[in-house]
Amino acid sequence: MKLAKDEIALPNNLACPGCGASLAMRLALKALGRDTVLVIPACCWTIINGPVGKNYAGVSVFHTAFETTSAVASGIKASFKMQGKDHINVVGWAGDGGTFDIGLQSLSGAAERNDDIIYVCYDNEAYMNTGIQRSSATPYFAQTTTTPEGKDRPKKDLMGILAAHYVPYIASASLAYPQDFTKKFEKAKSIRGFKFIHIFVPCPPGQKFQEDKTIEVAKLAVETGVFPLYEIIDGKYVLSKKPKFVDITEYLKLQGRYKNLTEENIEFLRQAIKSKWEYLNKRFNE
Numbered sequence: 001m002k003l004a005k006d007e008i009a010l011p012n013n014l015a016c017p018g019c020g021a022s023l024a025m026r027l028a029l030k031a032l033g034r035d036t037v038l039v040i041p042a043c044c045w046t047i048i049n050g051p052v053g054k055n056y057a058g059v060s061v062f063h064t065a066f067e068t069t070s071a072v073a074s075g076i077k078a079s080f081k082m083q084g085k086d087h088i089n090v091v092g093w094a095g096d097g098g099t100f101d102i103g104l105q106s107l108s109g110a111a112e113r114n115d116d117i118i119y120v121c122y123d124n125e126a127y128m129n130t131g132i133q134r135s136s137a138t139p140y141f142a143q144t145t146t147t148p149e150g151k152d153r154p155k156k157d158l159m160g161i162l163a164a165h166y167v168p169y170i171a172s173a174s175l176a177y178p179q180d181f182t183k184k185f186e187k188a189k190s191i192r193g194f195k196f197i198h199i200f201v202p203c204p205p206g207q208k209f210q211e212d213k214t215i216e217v218a219k220l221a222v223e224t225g226v227f228p229l230y231e232i233i234d235g236k237y238v239l240s241k242k243p244k245f246v247d248i249t250e251y252l253k254l255q256g257r258y259k260n261l262t263e264e265n266i267e268f269l270r271q272a273i274k275s276k277w278e279y280l281n282k283r284f285n286e
Helices: 020-032 044-048 066-082 096-101 104-113 158-163 178-190 211-223 263-284
Strands: 036-040 060-063 089-095 118-123 169-174 195-200 229-233 236-241
Touching (some): 020 089, 020 178, 044 089, 066 104, 104 118, 118 178, 158 195, 169 178, 178 229, 178 236, 236 263
Parallel strands (some): 036 060, 118 195
Antiparallel strands (some): 169 229
């Protein structure tokens, strides 16, 4: 599958150098096309899209309150349907704080109603644009400004939570695999009902790595088994890419947020990956 040549997201936006969230928008819009409306709450993309008078996304954007992304997207989609404009994609586009934490109630409501929207969580694993505070997407042992000794709780299983809503389509995607990434957005666009896509977007200042390592970090997240790529289609789990299970130290050593890990911590993470994949493999074989 070739990527579309049409560049909808505009260059010279206000993202940090090496920003994974900026590249995620560029790829997503290549698949979604220009008939798309974005609903964006407080998050990095509120800044990236520019001040009043600027719109680097290149499509219509509705900025909304933190907790209301899904409710607003559902309302806009309902309005389009009444106007006979059902072909327009309405996409909630929020970070992990606005999805895993503050926006979870409206996300659950839209999923339970099976509202015909696409909800995208671009996950950089903390509240990156307000000071790098921990979110419930922050993984075990990652240092943030509110977990300076490393987080002592696991990352919330949001894919599992959405699966419990019995929606038509759920997927995880990575910047390191753009064909798979855009294929999943194409599929989401073609399905009626609620769709959820979870993207891991490395963040150089928040995860503390060199800005030219974004894709390397994204790829190692997949190849170590930290961020599995799969779909849940009408309840059926489908593996997108089997990892090579590269040792997790290759992923950890690139990121300053893990600089204080002990050998005991690293072994704990290896076992956590093993447990996660034992669970997922059962789902893939059902």
